[in-house]
Amino acid sequence: xxxxxxxxxxxxxxVLLPMPxxxxxxxxxxxxxxxxxxxxxxxxxGPRLMRGVVSALREGAGGNRPLKPVHARLDxxxxxxxxxxxxxxxxxxxxxxxxxxxxxxxRGLRAPPPRPERVLVVTGKAPARATPARTRVLEAAAREALxxxxxxxxxxxxxxxxxxxxxxxxLRIEERLAERPAPVLDLAPRMERLNAGQAAAAGAxxxxxxxxxxxxxxxxxxxxxxxxxxxxxxxxHALAADPEAQVLILLPEIALTQAVIARVADRFGAPPGEWHxxxxxxxxxxxxxxxxxxxxxxxxxxRSALFLPxxxxxxxxxxxxxxASYKQEEGFIYQGRDLAVARASLEGCAVVxxxxxxxxxxxxxxxxGRYGWLKLGARHGTARLPDIALIDLRQTPPEKxxxxxxxxxxxxxxxxxxxxxxxxxxxxxxxxPVVLCRACGERLTAPDTDSWLVEHRYTGRLVCHLTGFSMxxxxxxxxxxxxxxxxxxxxxxxxVEEEARSLFPEATTAIFSSDTISGGQxxxxxxxxxxxxxIDILVATQAAAKGHNFPGLTLVGVVDADLGLRGGDLRAxxxxxxLLIQASGRAGRxxxxxxxxxxxxxxxHAVMRALAAADRDGFVEAEMELRRAASLPPYGRLxxxxxxxxxxxxxxxxxxxxxxxxxxxxxVEIYGPADAPLGLIRxxxxxxxxxxxxxxxxxxxxxxxxxxxxKPPGPIxxxxxxxxYSFL
Ligand SMILES: [Zn+2]
Numbered sequence: 001x002x003x004x005x006x007x008x009x010x011x012x013x014x015v016l017l018p019m020p021x022x023x024x025x026x027x028x029x030x031x032x033x034x035x036x037x038x039x040x041x042x043x044x045x046g047p048r049l050m051r052g053v054v055s056a057l058r059e060g061a062g063g064n065r066p067l068k069p070v071h072a073r074l075d076x077x078x079x080x081x082x083x084x085x086x087x088x089x090x091x092x093x094x095x096x097x098x099x100x101x102x103x104x105x106x107r108g109l110r111a112p113p114p115r116p117e118r119v120l121v122v123t124g125k126a127p128a129r130a131t132p133a134r135t136r137v138l139e140a141a142a143r144e145a146l147x148x149x150x151x152x153x154x155x156x157x158x159x160x161x162x163x164x165x166x167x168x169x170x171l172r173i174e175e176r177l178a179e180r181p182a183p184v185l186d187l188a189p190r191m192e193r194l195n196a197g198q199a200a201a202a203g204a205x206x207x208x209x210x211x212x213x214x215x216x217x218x219x220x221x222x223x224x225x226x227x228x229x230x231x232x233x234x235x236x237h238a239l240a241a242d243p244e245a246q247v248l249i250l251l252p253e254i255a256l257t258q259a260v261i262a263r264v265a266d267r268f269g270a271p272p273g274e275w276h277x278x279x280x281x282x283x284x285x286x287x288x289x290x291x292x293x294x295x296x297x298x299x300x301x302x303r304s305a306l307f308l309p310x311x312x313x314x315x316x317x318x319x320x321x322x323x324a325s326y327k328q329e330e331g332f333i334y335q336g337r338d339l340a341v342a343r344a345s346l347e348g349c350a351v352v353x354x355x356x357x358x359x360x361x362x363x364x365x366x367x368x369g370r371y372g373w374l375k376l377g378a379r380h381g382t383a384r385l386p387d388i389a390l391i392d393l394r395q396t397p398p399e400k401x402x403x404x405x406x407x408x409x410x411x412x413x414x415x416x417x418x419x420x421x422x423x424x425x426x427x428x429x430x431x432x433p434v435v436l437c438r439a440c441g442e443r444l445t446a447p448d449t450d451s452w453l454v455e456h457r458y459t460g461r462l463v464c465h466l467t468g469f470s471m472x473x474x475x476x477x478x479x480x481x482x483x484x485x486x487x488x489x490x491x492x493x494x495x496v497e498e499e500a501r502s503l504f505p506e507a508t509t510a511i512f513s514s515d516t517i518s519g520g521q522x523x524x525x526x527x528x529x530x531x532x533x534x535i536d537i538l539v540a541t542q543a544a545a546k547g548h549n550f551p552g553l554t555l556v557g558v559v560d561a562d563l564g565l566r567g568g569d570l571r572a573x574x575x576x577x578x579l580l581i582q583a584s585g586r587a588g589r590x591x592x593x594x595x596x597x598x599x600x601x602x603x604x605h606a607v608m609r610a611l612a613a614a615d616r617d618g619f620v621e622a623e624m625e626l627r628r629a630a631s632l633p634p635y636g637r638l639x640x641x642x643x644x645x646x647x648x649x650x651x652x653x654x655x656x657x658x659x660x661x662x663x664x665x666x667x668v669e670i671y672g673p674a675d676a677p678l679g680l681i682r683x684x685x686x687x688x689x690x691x692x693x694x695x696x697x698x699x700x701x702x703x704x705x706x707x708x709x710x711k712p713p714g715p716i717x718x719x720x721x722x723x724x725y726s727f728l
Pocket of ligand 1: 437438439440441442477478479480481482485
């Protein structure tokens with residue numbers, strides 16, 4: 001029959017390839033290969049062989065044209081079926097093909113497999129002349145197969161003795177993979193080290209774990225309330241309950257991982273697996289294999305660790321769950337926190353979202369009863385939120401071209417006089433955010449991008465923070481050619497540090513920002529110097545707003561508290577509130593009270609009033625009401641479409657075509673196309689649609705259906721962003 005080739009039915013393997021393709025490709029399974037779903041295979045694609053993953057197997061015929069056969073099954077561990085299901089789910093959610101999330105899942109395999117070690121084993125042949133040295137070598141080799149130099153060391157002989165035994169045939173060289181035993185973890189409960197509030201929270205998490213199945217819990221506690229101890233206790237409970245269980249702890253930034261890794265190592269007596277972009281490829285491959293084979297039981301990582309091939313996830317922790325860095329904005333676009341909840345649901349395991357300032361989405365889910373809600377109060381005597389006061393810049397402005405107002409300067413003077421430390425916080429890198437020509441009035445922008453160039457005095461360059469373009473600060477204006485006409489407008493951290501240094505020349509000042517700490521001095525060194533009290537005034541961007549405890553710090557000055565409110569996007573108020581609470585939470589650790597002074601031009605703004613009153617509930621209530629009135633997340637759903645292309649006319653025409661074929665659906669509104677606020681990036685013009693939908697709408701399905709109705713011409717790209725965080 002037509003179903004038969006050479007008288008036999010075929011087995012057809014659907015193979016997902018880690019590239020931006022809409023679907024899996026079919027290949028014929030060669031006889032005797034006995035493939036399973038999840039197996040990694042090499043398949044021909046055009047003239048090349050590609051790595052892929054078997055996503056389905058079925059009996060059937062290959063259609064009119066014979067299918068190409070699978071070339072080989074690879075030795076790498078198969079992708080667990082649940083990981084494959086997660087990859088496919090993530091693709092559907094993002095209205096994208098599965099190839100891109102699969103590429104993230106296979107990212108650990110870029111380095112070649114570890115090379116086997118050459119070790120020496122005894123052959124049984126006795127040496128012609130048995131000296132004491134030779135006997136010691138053979139005894140040592142019989143105990144353990146070691147590489148030549150290590151064997152010589154173990155036997156206390158020169159390498160010549162070992163070499164002689166190899167030449168005589170008493171020792172033989174064998175290639176072996178170095179063993180990587182699973183670390184032995186100390187999983188004994190440590191509830192006695194927790195205070196009553198922590199113990200109650202850990203007990204509740206343990207009960208969810210014991211109940212089994214999917215559960216989501218918001219662990220909501222002010223800075224310093226000990227959330228980490230609570231979730232580590234739950235992790236110990238999960239790992240002790242099942243010898244195969246695995247735990248994943250996600251962090252928003254690499255800068256935070258070292259501190260958490262140290263605490264995990266301290267709690268469990270062995271370091272966890274570490275996963276982020278700074279881990280070198282060979283170590284990433286080892287961790288990937290260890291996760292797939294169950295040796296890695298605790299992994300601490302950045303958002304992409306969600307795609308690791310866990311065999312048996314019992315618990316996922318999303319620490320600092322409100323942090324916007326969980327949103328991946330390039331390539332495959334996803335929100336790591338939301339995918340963590342999805343993965344936990346697919347795996348049937350527990351997920352804990354931890355934060356001192358939870359996202360409105362998570363608070364809403366907790367209020368609705370979808371998530372459990374555990375609240376941790378401050379630990380008595382060790383953590384207190386500082387007094388927060390507003391400085392009204394309309395009443396007490398700084399001098400012209402200065403940024404520190406008289407009340408802030410007085411508070412700094414008093415703090416320094418008491419031998420205590422000051423943190424000045426400004427979430428703006430560099431020296432000045434805008435460079436302007438006095439002669440012609442031009443603001444300098446990057447040549448191919450609609451973004452102002454930021455002056456960096458440290459490096460003497462003008463930098464585009466969006467694309468990384470940079471150039472030396474020119475002597476002449478690139479527009480009118482006037483000499484020495486460029487002036488710096490507004491402050492960045494470098495400029496505020498300059499002002500602090502001139503105000504308090506006796507004080508030691510330093511800058512904590514991603515530019516300055518990568519320039520040789522590591523973040524760790526700076527943090528330790530601050531902890532030891534060697535820095536009097538630290539000027540910092542948001543890099544320092546998280547995770548560090550400075551015992552001598554009693555004053556936080558927020559230079560421009562309104563900064564985040566000016567962006568005009570959905571989460572501007574929320575983000576400002578979270579950032580300022582975190583920044584002011586740095587002050588007044590241990591037994592010393594702290595205070596935070598916030599410079600603002602808008603003290604009547606709801607965010608500022610809630611901050612001054614340290615009233616999180618009041619802020620959340622006001623913000624939720626705004627969102628509810630506009631049916632915005634979490635009350636509705638948003639998606640964005642970003643179109644880009646080099647030719648403005650072609651882009652405009654395509655955008656109009658796309659608008660005309662948008663599917664009709666109840667509860668969906670489409671705004672646009674409009675020129676994106678960043679209308680030009682790297683020479684490509686950009687246009688945007690914003691889509692708002694009611695919660696009951698399958699927005700991912702809607703966006704996929706819309707995308708399927710258009711075929712963008714060559715250079716035009718269509719990007720879909722479900723739940724956008726950037727509106728630029
Ligand atoms: Zn000029």
